[in-house]
Amino acid sequence: MLSKQLCTLIAIGAASAVGVVACSSDGNGDLPPTGPTAGTFAVTLTTPNPDDGAIVFRVNGPGITQVTNAVASHYMHFDQAGTALTVVVVGDLADGMLLTFRVPDVSSVSSYSATVLEVADRTNRLRETVGSYGLSVAPASS
Amino acid sequence: MSGRTPLLVLLALTAASVDAPAQEPGPGDPTTVFASGFTAPCRMEFDSEGDLFVKDGAVIYRVAPDGSSTVFTDEVPDGRGFTFDAFGDMIVPSPGNSTIHKVSPAAEVTDFISVFNARRVRTGPDGSLWFAAIDSIHHYDAMGRHLESVDVMSQGGAAFGLRFSPSGELFFSSWGGYWKLVDGVVVPVLTEVLPRGGAPTFDELGNIYTGHESVTEGDPHRVILYDSDMSVLDDAFVTDVEPPCGIQFGRETDGSTNARLFIAQRDGTIVEANPAGIAAPGFPVVGLALNEIDEEDCADAVVGVPASVSEDESTFLDAIGNNNGSYDAGDFRAYLVRTGVVDGS
Numbered sequence: 252m253l254s255k256q257l258c259t260l261i262a263i264g265a266a267s268a269v270g271v272v273a274c275s276s277d278g279n280g281d282l283p284p285t286g287p288t289a290g291t292f293a294v295t296l297t298t299p300n301p302d303d304g305a306i307v308f309r310v311n312g313p314g315i316t317q318v319t320n321a322v323a324s325h326y327m328h329f330d331q332a333g334t335a336l337t338v339v340v341v342g343d344l345a346d347g348m349l350l351t352f353r354v355p356d357v358s359s360v361s362s363y364s365a366t367v368l369e370v371a372d373r374t375n376r377l378r379e380t381v382g383s384y385g386l387s388v389a390p391a392s393s
Numbered sequence: 394m395s396g397r398t399p400l401l402v403l404l405a406l407t408a409a410s411v412d413a414p415a416q417e418p419g420p421g422d423p424t425t426v427f428a429s430g431f432t433a434p435c436r437m438e439f440d441s442e443g444d445l446f447v448k449d450g451a452v453i454y455r456v457a458p459d460g461s462s463t464v465f466t467d468e469v470p471d472g473r474g475f476t477f478d479a480f481g482d483m484i485v486p487s488p489g490n491s492t493i494h495k496v497s498p499a500a501e502v503t504d505f506i507s508v509f510n511a512r513r514v515r516t517g518p519d520g521s522l523w524f525a526a527i528d529s530i531h532h533y534d535a536m537g538r539h540l541e542s543v544d545v546m547s548q549g550g551a552a553f554g555l556r557f558s559p560s561g562e563l564f565f566s567s568w569g570g571y572w573k574l575v576d577g578v579v580v581p582v583l584t585e586v587l588p589r590g591g592a593p594t595f596d597e598l599g600n601i602y603t604g605h606e607s608v609t610e611g612d613p614h615r616v617i618l619y620d621s622d623m624s625v626l627d628d629a630f631v632t633d634v635e636p637p638c639g640i641q642f643g644r645e646t647d648g649s650t651n652a653r654l655f656i657a658q659r660d661g662t663i664v665e666a667n668p669a670g671i672a673a674p675g676f677p678v679v680g681l682a683l684n685e686i687d688e689e690d691c692a693d694a695v696v697g698v699p700a701s702v703s704e705d706e707s708t709f710l711d712a713i714g715n716n717n718g719s720y721d722a723g724d725f726r727a728y729l730v731r732t733g734v735v736d737g738s
Contacts, residue, residue, distance in 0.1 A: 306722065307722045328692035330693060330697060339695045339725060342735060369721055373726075375723035375726050376715050377717060
């Protein structure tokens with residue numbers, strides 16, 4: 252049986268190890284597993300246009316790691332500063348998943364949001380408004 | 394010859410007939426012959442792979458690093474002083490039909506834009522194109538959209554040659570003077586002493602090398618070296634020359650400019666100055682090249698990383714993109730398509 256402090260350290264240091272460490276409240280008794288469960292979120296695009304060629308968007312949320320391009324034919328690049336992840340994706344964009352990323356706690360999906368900053372069409376023209384675009388952040392289905 | 398003014402033809406013919414007196418060797422002496430067999434190889438430029446291109450009569454030749462030459466194209470009518478643009482294409486003005494031709498690396502010739510009476514073109518620091526048209530200088534962006542025109546003749550100048558200095562100033566020249574174009578205003582830099590040569594060339598330190606053709610007894614053919622303020626550093630920097638009509642720094646196979654100074658002569662040869670006398674590598678004649686703009690820098694800039702691309706690069710990227718005045722996602726997409734990273738079809 253692990254002490255409370257040791258249990259906490261293991262939980263922080265091995266956030267991706269899901270629910271395998273049994274901890275007690277006082278270091279003596281047996282209790283169900285507690286603490287965050289790491290997992291993968293996906294950012295999904297909903298577009299009103301059939302000819303999008305590039306998008307810049309920002310994802311806000313804690314502990315984002317392992318940002319991965321969801322569509323092999325897309326070009327993706329991002330910059331991460333604190334809890335803000337700014338991403339550009341270039342390609343023949345359509346409704347669907349743009350990227351995935353790992354989070355330390357899949358139960359905190361409400362802490363994550365995504366905002367469209369710019370969209371260009373496939374002739375490189377910038378969309379004048381992006382209000383009708385939608386980006387959702389949700390646990391990725393496996 | 395058809396595009397030159399009668400006065401210039403007369404001066405040029407006179408220059409060729411003057412016997413130059415012997416001079417003491419300068420720092421750039423002795424010269425060595427690099428290539429020969431031309432008629433008047435006065436207009437020459439190096440491409441980004443280190444090959445020299447020479448316009449001689451109706452033909453543009455490619456001259457390999459060993460000095461051997463092959464015909465690159467003979468399909469540009471009345472071609473004049475050419476250069477390479479940011480995409481690596483050759484840009485050739487043809488005043489006879491007021492057309493600017495674009496010649497691909499594979500020597501495919503297409504009409505690009507129409508510019509009246511253009512004699513010389515240079516690529517600016519932001520990839521835009523500047524054309525010397527004797528009485529005017531015309532400015533176009535990298536995609537061929539007109540930006541501005543300046544009447545230089547009404548301000549006392551005449552634009553045959555063009556060259557950017559390391560500080561980004563546009564010098565222009567005629568047989569009788571050098572000037573700078575500063576915010577649309579013509580500023581004389583050398584008019585009291587007639588340069589009698591084509592456009593000057595610069596090294597990275599800002600030193601200015603000019604070919605000087607003699608038209609009078611006692612005034613020998615030579616290359617004169619000036620500092621960046623146009624004060625004479627060496628009036629006889631190179632003396633071992635026939636009438637010089639073009640001057641150009643070389644480039645390596647990776648496109649970097651080197652410290653080899655080539656001088657075109659009216660006797661049909663191109664000679665190289667003694668490299669031991671050259672203070673610094675030349676300043677690049679192509680101010681910006683697409684393939685030298687870093688992809689990651691462009692990507693960083695579009696996601697907001699500060700100072701990822703320069704102002705000149707940003708201007709160029711916007712010009713090849715949506716041309717809306719700022720760098721954005723559409724411009725980045727255009728860059729990726731142009732560089733082949735993303736399929737734009």
